[in-house]
Amino acid sequence: MFSKRLFEIMLCLVLGVALLFTVSCAKKQVAVSDATGVKSGVADDSADRAREAERARMMELERAQRLAQQQVEAFQNERIYFDFDRSDLRSEAKVILQKKAEWLRSNTEYRLVVEGHCDERGTNEYNLALGDRRANTTKDYLVALGVDDMRISTISYGEEKPLDPGHSEGAWSQNRRAEFRLSK
Structure with a gap:
């Protein structure tokens, strides 16, 4: 009975350690397509940073274009x-x-x-x-x-x-x- 109990404890420890390694070592989730074909999941940090940098660059470009258009309009409207x-x-x-x-x-x-x-x-x-x-x-x-x-x-x-x-x-x-x- 003692050896059976020891075996169960050891088995739980091994499974716990294996589960701990499996969960803690994952860097990104596997992308899964839903019914619409759109992938979902969490990307790693570098992809998030790249997307955020691109979004910031696009916002700055749009701001610069709006400013340029305002300058052109001001130039043309002053007679x-x-x-x-x-x-x-x-x-x-x-x-x-x-x-x-x-x-x-x-x-x-x-x-x-x-x-x-x-x-x-x-x-x-x-x-x-x-x-x-x-x-x-x-x-x-x-x-x-x-x-x-x-x-x-x-x-x-x-x-x-x-x-x-x-x-x-x-x-x-x-x-x-x-x-x-x-x-x-």
Whole structure:
């Protein structure tokens, strides 16, 4: 009876040790497919770290793309304005163009189209020519600030694309402008 009891104790100890080794030595669980074919299970730490690093990299890339898009939109949404029947740059326009030139020098992958616009007063031909002078004056200033002239083109819309369709000095002052369109 004593030897049978000793045998049972020894058997339990051996099974316990074997079970302990089996459970404690597993580094990852075996992947098991469920009914949908999707694998489940716990991956080892290095795979988790790699996935987390990739997720962080993708989030940073998305953040950088959103920031770049916001910068492009801000660049394009900031216009410069001209006095009636004039194509020379106002002092506030020069400040805006200095910021734009700095941005363009830092972001050489972008090309720029400068659009010249006029108010409705004057003939179509005159306003197209005035819009052209406004666009070219703007381009020349950017080039003088160090932007490669091959990256900048101009177009005149004359009075054809008013920002404000009104027929007052307030509307006309908004329509005498240069706008900026970026492309890669």
